[in-house]
Amino acid sequence: MPFVPAPQPCWLILAEDDWLGCGACWGRATALAAVVWAEELAAGAVMDGPPVVRLSDGYCVLLSCSGCGEWWAAEDGMAVHSAEMVEALKGAFEDGWVGDVCPACQAAELMP
Ligand SMILES: [Zn+2]
Numbered sequence: 001m002p003f004v005p006a007p008q009p010c011w012l013i014l015a016e017d018d019w020l021g022c023g024a025c026w027g028r029a030t031a032l033a034a035v036v037w038a039e040e041l042a043a044g045a046v047m048d049g050p051p052v053v054r055l056s057d058g059y060c061v062l063l064s065c066s067g068c069g070e071w072w073a074a075e076d077g078m079a080v081h082s083a084e085m086v087e088a089l090k091g092a093f094e095d096g097w098v099g100d101v102c103p104a105c106q107a108a109e110l111m112p
């Protein structure tokens with residue numbers, strides 16, 4: 001099963017009820033929220049107020065490759081959290097994943 005719930009509920013970062021991301025603890029989430037907020041403002045977004053941080057009542061979805069079992073991870077090596085499976089697939093696709101198969105496994109399949 002390539003979709004695995006996160007080990008514990010995360011702190012969600014929400015702006016106007018949109019899910020922007022999350023952190024494993026309050027400190028990490030608020031730090032991330034500040035970064036996201038700055039990015040949104042820099043991008044010219046008009047928002048009612050800064051993102052809010054709230055303890056999730058569910059679990060984030062982590063995606064692992066159905067071939068090698070590697071996590072879909074960000075550049076810093078941390079597994080990427082998604083609000084739901086559809087979102088995970090969409091995000092991973094932008095990183096070169098096809099479905100639940102990572103770019104490395106696709107490359108391996110293309111090898112003779
Ligand atoms: Zn999370």
Ligand SMILES: [Zn+2]
Pocket residue numbers: 065066067068069070101102103104105106
């Ligand atoms: Zn793989």
